[in-house]
Amino acid sequence: MVDGVPGGRESLSSCHLPEGRPLLEPAMIADLLNWFARYRRHDLPWRRTRPDGRRDPWRVWLAEIMLQQTTVATVAARFDSFLTRFPDVFSLASAGEEEVMEAWAGLGYYARARHLHHAAQRIVEKWGGNFPRTFDEWAQLPGIGSYSAAAIAAIAFGEPVLPVDIN
Incomplete structure (x- = not known):
C-alpha cells in the first residue's frame, strides 16, 4: 500500500x-x-481500519451509501450511531424495515436505506455474511451502481478498479 x-x-x-x-x-x-x-481526512469514522490495518468492508459500504447525495458533515454526525445500532451486516439483515428507516432518519433519500437493508439480506443469504470482494459481485446488489461497486471493491479489497464519478 x-x-x-x-x-x-x-x-x-x-x-x-x-x-x-x-x-x-x-x-x-x-x-x-x-x-x-x-x-486525506483521517478523522472520518469510516476511515478507521481494523487491527490488521485493512479497511472494514462494512464501514466502507455503509459510508459509500450514506455519502450519496448527503454531506460529509451530516454522515459523520450519524455514522457511529447507525453502527451502534447495526454493528455488522447480520444485525442489519435481521432488522425490520421500520427499525432501519428509524436509524436512517436525518440522512434523507430513504430508498438508499431500503436498498442497503435488502442488500444486507442478500449478502447473508448468498454469501453467509461474507462480503463480496469484486466489482461484479457488488454490482449485483440492490442500490449498488458502477461507482459504488468500484469504490467498495477498490477501497475495501484492493481490486484494481477505478470509481468514476460523472457529476
Missing part, C-alpha cells in the same frame, strides 16, 4: 485503456497520490 492507497502506485499504473495506452500518465499518478497524502 502506498500512501494509504490499496494496491498503491503499482495498481494505478497497471490500468490501461482498451488501446493499451495507460489510463493515467505517471506524472498524473504522482500528483494524485501527493494530493491525497496531503489532504
